Amino acid sequence: MNIKIDQKNNVWVCRMNGEIDINTAPQIKKVFDKMLSEKREKILINFEEVSYVDSSGLATLVEMLKNIRSYGGKLKLSSLSSKIRSLFEITKLEKLFDISNDEEEALRSFA
């Protein structure tokens, strides 16, 4: 899994590719733990190139959301495939996460 992080309009945009699962979750957690320790306030995860998420991946995202909210930061998600979005719907995690259709929409919503 590759994780690329760029800054756009004061938002840290993270792009990952492949699968967010029990194998890759520790790598993702390590990257995000660093960003959260630096108290970065606006983080967007672009799921455009993410093909799969399992319950370990969901758990990692929930942990990140709790951490970033603990210091008043915001975490948003964008560009989920229909299958991954349906996973957020059936687990009701769509209630916790701010999910946008695409990156531009998400960036506008941070403003």
Add this chain to the structure above:
Amino acid sequence: MQISSEIKNIRIASAEVIDYIKKAKANISKNILFDIKLCVEEAIRNAILHGSKSNAKLPVEISYVIEMDRIKITIRDKGNGFNVSDLPDPTNMKNLYKESGRGVYIMRRLMDSVNYNEKGNCVTMEKKLEG
């Protein structure tokens, strides 16, 4: 198929199940394959983490067969089992922020049937491969 209780084997085992389905059903939809891969991986993950308690020496057995256009997958571990009715509803608002407890719920939502044996160390899941 039998695997040792190591996380790296989850993908290997699910890939074998998916390959078997693809060979039997060339036109199977990607959505159905996504659901089956996810549920197989969740069940094996539970077997390794909770059944075997990550003891790599303990095996997890996975069997699968297509019968009447339905895939039937059974995953058995050597652990002490658990009472599936004890699992809290992960979609309840008070549980939404919990980081664990979604695996069995996801399996039940995505497969047509999910049944545990009385001991709770063996799960059998079925899903129709069309429609």
